[in-house]
Amino acid sequence: MSLDQNDIAKLARLARIHITDDAVVDLQQRLGDILKMVDTMQAVDTQNIEPMANPYDAVQRLRADVVSEADQREAFQSIAPNTEDGLYLVPKVID
Amino acid sequence: MPSYTVAEILRGLESGEFSSEELTQHYLDAIAARDGAINSFITVTPELALEQARRADALRAKGEAGALNGLPIAHKDIFCTEGVRTSCASKMLDNFVAPYNATVVEKLAASGVVCLGKTNLDEFAMGSSNETSYYGPVRNPWNNECVPGGSSGGSAAAVAAGLAPAATGTDTGGSIRQPAALCGLTGLKPSYGRVSRYGMIAFASSLDQGGPMTRTAEDAAILLQAMAGFDLRDSTSMDIPVPNYSATLGDSLQGKKIGIPKEYFSAGLDANIADAIHAALDEYKKLGAEIVEISLPRTELAVPCYYVLAPAEASTNLSRYDGVRYGYRCEDPKDLDDLYTRTREEGFGEEVKRRILVGTYALSAGFYDAYYRKAQQIRRLIRNDFVEAFKQVDLIAGPTTPNPAFKLGEKVSDPVTMYLEDIYTIAVNLAGLPAISIPAGFTGGKPIGLQLIGRDFDEAGLLNAAHQYQQVSDWHSQLAPGAAEGGQ
Numbered sequence: 001m002s003l004d005q006n007d008i009a010k011l012a013r014l015a016r017i018h019i020t021d022d023a024v025v026d027l028q029q030r031l032g033d034i035l036k037m038v039d040t041m042q043a044v045d046t047q048n049i050e051p052m053a054n055p056y057d058a059v060q061r062l063r064a065d066v067v068s069e070a071d072q073r074e075a076f077q078s079i080a081p082n083t084e085d086g087l088y089l090v091p092k093v094i095d
Numbered sequence: 096m097p098s099y100t101v102a103e104i105l106r107g108l109e110s111g112e113f114s115s116e117e118l119t120q121h122y123l124d125a126i127a128a129r130d131g132a133i134n135s136f137i138t139v140t141p142e143l144a145l146e147q148a149r150r151a152d153a154l155r156a157k158g159e160a161g162a163l164n165g166l167p168i169a170h171k172d173i174f175c176t177e178g179v180r181t182s183c184a185s186k187m188l189d190n191f192v193a194p195y196n197a198t199v200v201e202k203l204a205a206s207g208v209v210c211l212g213k214t215n216l217d218e219f220a221m222g223s224s225n226e227t228s229y230y231g232p233v234r235n236p237w238n239n240e241c242v243p244g245g246s247s248g249g250s251a252a253a254v255a256a257g258l259a260p261a262a263t264g265t266d267t268g269g270s271i272r273q274p275a276a277l278c279g280l281t282g283l284k285p286s287y288g289r290v291s292r293y294g295m296i297a298f299a300s301s302l303d304q305g306g307p308m309t310r311t312a313e314d315a316a317i318l319l320q321a322m323a324g325f326d327l328r329d330s331t332s333m334d335i336p337v338p339n340y341s342a343t344l345g346d347s348l349q350g351k352k353i354g355i356p357k358e359y360f361s362a363g364l365d366a367n368i369a370d371a372i373h374a375a376l377d378e379y380k381k382l383g384a385e386i387v388e389i390s391l392p393r394t395e396l397a398v399p400c401y402y403v404l405a406p407a408e409a410s411t412n413l414s415r416y417d418g419v420r421y422g423y424r425c426e427d428p429k430d431l432d433d434l435y436t437r438t439r440e441e442g443f444g445e446e447v448k449r450r451i452l453v454g455t456y457a458l459s460a461g462f463y464d465a466y467y468r469k470a471q472q473i474r475r476l477i478r479n480d481f482v483e484a485f486k487q488v489d490l491i492a493g494p495t496t497p498n499p500a501f502k503l504g505e506k507v508s509d510p511v512t513m514y515l516e517d518i519y520t521i522a523v524n525l526a527g528l529p530a531i532s533i534p535a536g537f538t539g540g541k542p543i544g545l546q547l548i549g550r551d552f553d554e555a556g557l558l559n560a561a562h563q564y565q566q567v568s569d570w571h572s573q574l575a576p577g578a579a580e581g582g583q
Contacts, residue, residue, distance in 0.1 A: 003456075008452075010459075011452045011455050011456055011459070012436075012452070014455050014459060015410060015439070015451050015452055015455040016414075016417075016432075016435040016436050016439055017436060017439045017440055017443070017448055017451065017452070018436035018437050018439070018440040019440065019448075020440075027449070027452065030449055030510055031449065031452060031453060031456070033509075033510065033511050034402060034449070034453050034510060034511060034514075035453070035456070037398070037399055037402065037511050037514070038399045038402050038403055038453075038466070038470075039399075040395070040396070040399050041396060041399045041400060041403070041469055041470060041473055042465070042469070044396065044469075044473060044476070046469060046472035046473060046476070049472040049475055049476060050472070050475060051468050051471030051472050051474075051475070052471050052472070052474045052475035052478065053301060053471060054287075054301060054331065054527075055287050055301075055478060055525075055526055055527025055528075055551075056287075056288070056333070056527060056551070058288070058331065058333070060330055061330055063327075072194065075194045076194055076420075076421075078194075079190075079191065079192060079194060079421045080419070080420050080421055081418060081419070081421075081422075081424035082424070088419050088420060090419055090428075090431050090434060091428050091429065091430050091431050091433070091434055092430070093430070093431050
């Protein structure tokens with residue numbers, strides 16, 4: 001599988017990573033190499049094989065729907081880039 | 096003192112040969128004097144360490160010493176440490192002071208451990224050479240022109256250089272075992288779910304597992320005892336009793352069957368490493384074990400499978416770094432989109448960005464079935480190979496790495512070549528199994544690692560087999576050049 005410049009632009013958009021024009025060619029090459037290596041999987045017959053997400057096929061544990069954590073908003077917001085009145089500040093989204 | 100093992104240190108502390116404060120100061124002095132040359136620490140925490148050491152000494156005086164009371168160790172800078180910068184070797188988290196402790200940190204602290212500092216790693220644990228760190232590469236104490244391996248390269252180098260008697264590490268595709276092999280240490284990756292992932296910065300959540308990096312198997316048993324156990328705060332933690340790992344170290348290996356996968360000795364394996372592994376297996380025969388050839392037919396699929404699953408999980412996990420709640424934020428964002436995309440462009444290094452993009456590709460509409468689902472199916476086939484093998488044998492043995500430590504810069508420009516260095520370790524993470532790397536010789540002055548792979552949750556069996564080999568070999572007690580300097 002090789003990637004063209006549009007593919008890289010689309011991936012960058014999906015991943016929310018800005019990529020400079022200079023970096024695109026190198027990424028095409030590197031990601032192409034990785035996908036070529038990965039593509040050796042395609043030759044394997046996996047019909048009727050159940051996909052494995054957890055080595056023991058364990059499923060998510062559930063707990064009672066009760067409050068189990070203390071409020072630590074101030075501690076957590078003290079390390080945020082920008083907050084005000086308990087809210088995280090970001091650039092204006094709506095004009 | 097620098098050559099002391101954890102077991103020797105605990106005896107020395109108990110007998111009063113030295114106090115924790117003296118010991119801690121010794122290691123802090125060693126770090127100050129010698130870490131400049133190897134760069135194994137990102138953050139050293141002298142004040143915290145001495146405060147914890149004094150508290151440990153006071154507890155001992157009162158007869159309230161915990162199991163590891165006063166033992167100084169280093170934490171890989173992927174474990175959250177409350178009040179201490181936890182960077183994951185990324186510019187993204189350069190300013191991140193963790194507001195809470197990882198369970199591993201909490202449990203070790205509760206046993207009395209002293210934290211010397213936080214060790215260097217590949218950025219977000221993505222690498223096999225420690226060259227992707229934002230804080231610069233780590234050098235191998237055995238040969239300063241070579242890498243220490245990765246991603247837990249700082250932990251490995253610190254212990255090998257005598258700057259800490261033990262360190263924590265994490266292993267997603269070999270990140271404890273490969274640097275342990277390249278630095279001449281014992282490194283244990285426990286079974287998936289054995290050690291809590293809570294507070295361990297996530298890379299690939301279905302593969303990540305924390306474990307100890309030490310000089311000996313006996314030390315690894317002592318550390319694992321304090322780290323292992325069920326944790327409600329990790330949704331994939333397994334509620335399985337933790338045995339006494341030290342109690343079975345002395346058990347005989349008589350009659351144990353050790354499987355040798357023929358695929359692990361094929362083309363690409365360094366000839367001297369192959370010889371060293373065969374020599375180690377001969378020792379196992381003398382210890383009473385039976386060596387049986389086995390096959391793990393999907394060995395070559397492990398790297399391709401991993402390089403879909405791990406980047407896919409990483410792309411999801413690392414979506415949290417958005418410049419809003421914590422960590423790096425770009426200067427003067429024009430709008431929200433600019434905030435996200437430029438923060439992530441500037442905050443992540445090249446390898447991390449590559450993996451996020453590969454993972455994004457594997458999860459994107461139209462490619463999900465061909466990549467992500469396909470890799471999950473192959474993951475099951477790989478695990479099935481191990482399940483079959485363990486019907487015939489008790490343990491599986493082989494080399495940890497195909498090559499010894501390589502030179503800085505040698506492989507960093509070619510990601511695929513670097514990825515293939517992990518061919519023997521990656522399948523173990525996919526299968527969720529425990530495995531240990533132990534020193535088994537040298538080639539050209541560089542350490543060689545023997546990997547032992549165990550059944551699900553049989554860390555005790557691995558530690559026993561590793562310890563028995565260390566009773567009849569002395570590779571693990573060799574010190575890297577300079578590691579014994581500054582002793583008292």
